Amino acid sequence: MLDRNSIAKRIAQELQDGWYVNLGIGIPTLIANYIPEGISVEFQSENGILGMGPFPFDGEEDADLINAGKQTITAMSGASIFDSATSFAMIRGQHIQLTVLGAMEVAQNGDIANWKIPGKLVKGMGGAMDLVASADNIIVAMMHTNRKGKSKLLKRCSLPLTGVGCVKKIVTNMAVLDIVEGGFKLIERAPGVSIEEIIAATEGHLIVEGDIPEMTF
């Protein structure tokens, strides 16, 4: 089973040179630590910056420079700043090549639920609904099962949706899966995880064709 950092590291392999990337809060944020060598990408934060850099050194924080998670950040050379409408013009207008975010549930048709649990306090969707409805290329980074051991890869989402039919790829602690016509297609297994274990942990329809290689790092 992968830990959070390894999930991030595996997703980082999907990055291509020159891409603009929006990373959600949680595991996706860690991806910035694993950019493959020779690849240059720019991170967008939807509160209004392109070219987001690493966290500042202690004592160098700037209250006027934060990311969408409200954390203090730095700006890379060549960064640009813009207002919220322009930021979502980039997102909605599909100028971002990759969006990575977490989820509570993903359905085999690409539906995603990650903002609301009935009966629990709702904090809001932030930019998630705009991101999932707009992006051409969405990867979900999450654990394969929830804390109770229940699968998060479902036939149909049980929670209120964030977006419909939008997820293209999922990287979990157990596997890499593509969403294809008919279900979750198993692409890679986490080191040491068997196909049987993945089948058992996947409630939705899992498509297993041919050899399924282990992930390599």
Added chain:
Amino acid sequence: MLDRNSIAKRIAQELQDGWYVNLGIGIPTLIANYIPEGISVEFQSENGILGMGPFPFDGEEDADLINAGKQTITAMSGASIFDSATSFAMIRGQHIQLTVLGAMEVAQNGDIANWKIPGKLVKGMGGAMDLVASADNIIVAMMHTNRKGKSKLLKRCSLPLTGVGCVKKIVTNMAVLDIVEGGFKLIERAPGVSIEEIIAATEGHLIVEGDIPEMTF
């Protein structure tokens, strides 16, 4: 009868301190020369400047600083520059307090035609349709009759419309008129012009109530 400059001068009396004003090509442009003392207004040009100043001195022209008539201009202290979408956000969003433009015809219901003559070459409406459809306060500056002596204040426009029911006030070489329910209400006469002459030059319904004073300058 007023000349073009006097029409501009009369319209300038309508300006109020602090207003943002968009002036069309022709007579409206001349208004900038007659701003009453003690009044400060800002001129917007829809190609993307607020705080447009006078023409530059000979030899000081800047190819990167023009107005919507493509003339070289200057920028006042406190001016701002913006793109075309933001410029029309100001116009459409009714942030401009006064729009003055010329017309070929105005109808007694406030319709205006100023962009197209069937059978003649059409150059385009430029920003006129956005301006007339959006502005709360539109004054038309024009001659009362055309070159053939035909009235330009009509029951109904005969030319293709630029906008419907939008003109509020007209200042011609003969009169100041408000558009009210039922027709053109005569407000002022040009010096030496009689009510009878105005009636004769107005094809649309002219409302004459009480004493009609002469314009004062």
Added chain:
Amino acid sequence: MNKIVANAEEAIQGIQDDMTLMLGGFGLCGIPENAITALVETGVTGLTCISNNAGVDDFGLGLLLQKRQIKKMVSSYVGENAEFERQMLSGELEVDLIPQGSLAERCRAGGAGIPAFFTPAGYGTEIAEGKEVRMFNGKPHILEMALTADFAIVKAWKGDRMGNLVFKGTARNFNPVMAMAGKITIAEVEELVEPGELDPNTIHTPGIFVQRIFQGEKYEKRIEQRTVRQKEA
């Protein structure tokens, strides 16, 4: 043209019970601190506040929530505030959650005289309930309406008496679009400068969108999530 008012108290004159306000800022970054403090002091109540977030318990809009001056929040994310939770769960506070991009675009639309537009955000979710759906380019979109406010209150870095504003860093966020959408827009700035000091080419919000401007007395600029890395040895 001189839009300068003496202070926050004077700037917020005319804000009355049950009005709708827009307030710039993302989290605590770029919020109009001084105007919020002045609003708390007036005791004005029944406010509808359009703001991406709702502050924290003891700062930003949290200060208005503490005094129960807000009737309704229109936001995309409101998660950092215990008093907010209490009022929402008890039904004292109405909350209208809007996808962040739709919120930003609806404010811009309100300022730009665009009464409604289509967006894909929220299609197929509860956000789309009751909204018109239409296909464009083979993809479903929903119709969203413009937002405007009786007063918009924004915070900029620098400004001049014409109302021209310049923002700094990600403190820009919702401020420029909300400045466009207020019937009356109040701008508080860290520094008032003379007209002409701001380069016309680098003004973010042209003065036409601002009716009142003042220099804030002080700025705490509190950081919500101080996150740092250590210098490597």
Added chain:
Amino acid sequence: MNKIVANAEEAIQGIQDDMTLMLGGFGLCGIPENAITALVETGVTGLTCISNNAGVDDFGLGLLLQKRQIKKMVSSYVGENAEFERQMLSGELEVDLIPQGSLAERCRAGGAGIPAFFTPAGYGTEIAEGKEVRMFNGKPHILEMALTADFAIVKAWKGDRMGNLVFKGTARNFNPVMAMAGKITIAEVEELVEPGELDPNTIHTPGIFVQRIFQGEKYEKRIEQRTVRQKEA
């Protein structure tokens, strides 16, 4: 990230017959002079050009008109060009006239993923024919569609290899909104600068909207209506 290409010829690679182009500029102010010259040299034809104006006889888009490379113009005002008139009257050239504000907003919408929006401009005129009309706030509006282009070609003052752009004066005009709406956006600049030289706070067009950038060989920057006043004695 390096989007710099050697010159105009390299920048316009891939522009083919019958494509749709957006070209920034207002009159002759802020037009991509070098890219236009390169387009003339390729002989590409059947172009649909979305541009507020159509240049003059011997400059700007007039050069493409002379060579009959343009099939259709989408503009708000096209009045300064005898060759244009001739082609339009003879039916060789199709012309789609659009209110200037709707043109600007339709480009922005195309870039911002807004497929359609309502505007009051053109209601009750022939522009509204065949378009949906709807009342908002007691006022009729028409539904306008987003515009996009195979290539957008813009001209900026300065730019860097990330594609970040800064414009000067009213040469900004349509350039930023068209930069957003091109599937591929080409920017020509008067000066290429190193990343970091442009203040992130004052960038007009973030690099994400630009795919190729080059420094133009020379800029004539012709003035269409030189208008001056005399110094008083």
